Amino acid sequence: MTTEKTISLEINGRIFQAQEGMTILDVAQREGIPIPTLCYHEALESVGACRLCLVEITHPDWKGWRGLVTACLYAVEEGLQVTTDNAEIHNTRRTLLDLLLARCPNSDVIQKLAAEYGVTATSFQKNPIETTCILCGLCVRVCAVKGCSAIGSARRGIQKKIAIPFGQPPPDCIGCASCAHICPTGTIKYEDTADVRKIWGHTFKMVKCESCGRPVMPEKQLEFESEKSGLGPDYFKLCPVCSQRKSVETIRSTFDMKPVEVAR
C-alpha cells in the first residue's frame, strides 16, 4: 500500500483535502460541487474533449496568473485555488452548448442542457446533416475498455464521425451494447427481439435463459465474457430472476420445506 500524499486545495473559497493523483473534478464531485460534463465517465480515462468542465485556476505562487483548465484532467496541487463558475466560465459554457446545439439541433439532451444556459435556439449555422452524436468518444472508449475495440472514429475535424471499419458490421463487436448504454445522447441504437439483437449492422443470435427462455445476451458476447472472466459459460446460462428462483429452490429442498408461495 502506498502512502498517498494529502493535498490541500481551495474550491470556490472553501478548503478541501484530497489525495495526490485526484483531479479537480474528482474532488468537486465528492464534495457535491456541480461542474457540467459531457465526455466524462468515471469508468473511462478522461479526454477533455467537450470542454464543459473548464474551471479557472490560480495559485499564490503564480504571480497573479490565472487560466482555464479542464477539471476532469487537471491533477490537484497543494495550494491550488479553483473557481468552478464565474461570468467568463458561464459564457464559455454557453457558447460551447450553442455550438453543440448547432451540430445537434434535434438532440433533446443538448436542447435541455443548452436551455439551462439560456440558449433555446442556436445562433450559428445548423448542421445540414441530421445527427445527435456529439463526438464525446465515450462509446469508443468503453468498447476499448471492454477489450473489443470494435468501433472507432474516422476522418478528422468537422468530418469526424464514429465509424465501423470499412462501414461493415465490425468483426470484433460482441453485441454487448455497452456503447449504446453509455452514449449520453442516445445516438447508438440497438434492437432486441426474443431471438436476436441487431446492432451496428449485425444480427446476433441471443442465448436464452435455460429456465424461462427469456433472452439473456448475444451468444458471441457469452463466449467472450465466459472466457475473459475465466468463469466459464455456466455462469451466464440463467437470467437473474431464474438464478434467484434456483437459489430459493435449493434452500427449500435442502431444508425440506414446502414450495414458495410468493409470486414474482
Added chain:
Amino acid sequence: MHKTLTITPSRCISCRTCELACSFKHAGVGGLGISRIRTFMFGEGKNQILTCFQCDEAACVKVCPVEALSRNESTGAIEVNEARCIGCGLCSIACPFGHMAHDAVNGIAVKCDLCRADEPACAAFCPTRTLEYI
C-alpha cells in the same frame, strides 16, 4: 475484523420490514420490488431471507469490465461504484444466486452493500432479531 450480517431464519415472522427498510434507505421509497434483501415464505413458519453473500470469489467482480465492483475492507461487503458502473448488466447475469439487481431508472447495478458506513437498515429495523449486525 469486521462485523457480519447474521441471519437466524427461525425467528422470521415474514413482516417484510427488512425489505421496506432497505428500499427506503437506498431509494427513498418503500417499494418491495427494489429491496436488496428478500424474504421467502415456505409456510409453517419456515421462512428464508436471501441477500448478497458477499462471496470471497465473487463472479460479479470477475465479470465487471470497468472494475465498478470492489470490496469495502471495513465492512467486508462488495460495493457498486455507481459513477463507474456502465449498466451493462453482466454482473446480474453472472451472479449464480440472482442477488444483483438492475436499477432501470439510473441505469446501474444495485446490490446489498451492508449499507456502507452505516448499520445495515434491515438489521436495525428487524423486530425479532432475525437479522443482526454483530
Added chain:
Amino acid sequence: MRIKSVKTLESAAKKARTERDQLKTEVLVCAGTGCLANGSLDVTKALERAIRGSGLDAKIALRLKNTGCHGFCEQGPLVVIQPQGIFYKGVKPKDATEIVEKTLREGEVVERLLYRDPNTKKKVEQYSAIPFYSKQLRIALRNIGKIDPNNIDDYLAIGGYAGLAKALTQMTPEHVIDAVSKSGLRGRGGGGFATGRKWKTCRDAPAEPKYVLCNADEGDPGAFMDRSICEGDPHAVLEGMVIGAWAVGAHEGYIYVREEYPLAVKHLQHALEQARERGLLGDDILGTGFSYDVHIARGGGAFVCGESSALMKSVAGEVGEPRAKYVHSVIRGLHDKPTVLNNVETWADVPWIITAGADKFAALGTKRSTGTKAFSLVGKVKNTGLVEVPMGITLREIIFEIGGGIIRNRAFKAVQTGGPSGGCLPESKLDLPVDFDTLTEAGSMMGSGGMIVMDEHTCMVDTARYFLRFLVDESCGKCVPCREGVHQLHQMLEAICRGDGQPGDIEKIESLSDVIVKASLCALGKSAPNPVMSTIRYFRNEYEAHINEKKCHAGVCRNLFTFKISEEKCTGCGLCLKACPVDCILGELKQVHTIDDKKCTRCGACRNVCPVDAVEVI
C-alpha cells in the same frame, strides 16, 4: 571506416578538407526541391557531359556536385562557382557548354546568366554582393548550398561532427545544457520555448528510457525552412540530436518527417546510414561508449501532427490527436516517458553553438531572442526564397532590402507571419523587430518562419477565409471549440465573401473567437482565430465594405466587384485579350479594350498581365 576516436575524426576531417582545398574549382548546382522541379538535375547532367567533353577535368582539379537549397528559389535553377563566387541564375541544360568553356576554362562570366538587381538595374556577378545574400547571416543554413548532402565527407571537411566530438569528450551533459541555456536558444518551430530549460527538465525527470525527437512536420503553408535543412544539410540535424541525446540521457529517437517531403526523407535516411557506418550514430559513438540511434517516422498528411503531443501519438502508431499538456511531454511524452522534441532548425543550430561557443550565439539577435532565424519569404515580393537573418531585424529590412520590395513596385499591404497560427501586419508595423515576443504583442507571431507578403491586390477578408479553411481541414476534431467553432468562423467568412454578410457579424466573430482561444485543447485551436482577429484589427474597413456595401475593393471576392478597363490608361496592347480564359475581352490593336461583364469570371488574369494597370476594380 568506423571512426573510433576523436583523433580519427580529426584526421578524417583533415583529409576531406585537404582534398577539397586541392580543388581549383567547385561547380555547385542547387538540387533543392524548388530547383529540382525547375529541372536542375538536367543541368547537372549537361554540365557533366560538357566537362567530360572539354577534357578540363584532366587539366584542373574540378568538382561538380549537387547541393541543397541555395535559398534564392525565385531565380532557379541556380549554379554557383567557387572559389570565384560566381552566381548564375535560371540556368538551362543548353547553357552548360558555354559555362564550361567561358567560365571554367577562360575564367570569364556569362553575362546573360547573371542576376540583375531589380532596384539598381545592374548585373551582379558575385554571390556575396547580391543583396538577397549579403544581408543574411546563415547559421542554421550555414552549410546548405556548399556541401553535397549525400556525402558525409563534405560535411566532415566543413567541420561537421566536431561539435559532437567536443560535447562527448570535453563536456559533461550538464555543461552542454549550460551552454545551450547560455546561448539563449529558443525553439525555432514557433513555440519559442527555452531549449536549455527544456533539456534540463527532461534530464531531471526520473523515468527511463528517455527520447530525443525531431519535429520535421513543417505544416505551415508556404514554409520550407525545415525542408531545405533536411534536404541540404541532414547531418547538421543528426549531429544536433546526438548532442541533445547526450545532454538529456537518451539513447533512442525519431525524426518525424511529414509525408509530403520525400526528398528530405531520402537524404535524412542516407545521412543516417552514413553516420551509423562511420560510428557517429548508433552504438558506441566515437568510441566513447555513448549510444544513441535515430529512426525516421513518416507523417500521414496532418498539420495537427506538428503539435508535439499529437506528433508523439503518431510516432507511437496511434491517431495523431493532441492531449491536454498539464503534464508536459518532457515529463511524460512518447510512450509516457520523458521526451525532448525540438524543431529541425533548433537542432541545426546546436552544433554551431557548441563549436563557436554559446556567447557567439547570444551576441546575435536581441536580448530575449538571441541568434538568427530562417524565414521563407514568399508572396508578392521580388526576391522570394529562403533567408536567415539575426533576430531583431525589422520586417521592412527583410521585405524591402532582402526581398527587394513588392513586385511591379505595387503598394505593400500586409505581411502574414507565423503561418495559420499567426496574423497579418499592416504597413504601420513594418518597423517592428522580428523576434519571438514583439510580433505577438502586435497580434501576429513569428511562428516557424513563414512570411507571406501581400500587396494591394490581396483581400484581407479572403486571406482570413483561406486560413480558416485550412484550419477547418486540419483540425483533429477532438474538442468542441475548435471542431465546431472554427468551422462556424469559416462559415461566417464564406458568407461575408459571398456577399451574405450581416451587420453584427464582426462582433459575432470576435466573441466566438474569444471563446475558441480560451477553451480549445491545443495550440491549433487556440491560435486559429489569429488570422481573422488580426485582419479585423488592422483592416476592419475591408470587412465593413464586404458586409455593408457588399464590395471587395481589392478585386478578389468574385461576387463583390466587377472589372473595368480604364479608357484613359488602356494602350490597346491586347495582352489582356490573349490572357482571358473565357474570351470576354474585346478590342482592336491600339484601341481601348472592353470587358463583357456578363461573361467575365473575375479570374484576374487580365489585371495581372496589364503593363499599365488599366484594369480597375469597380
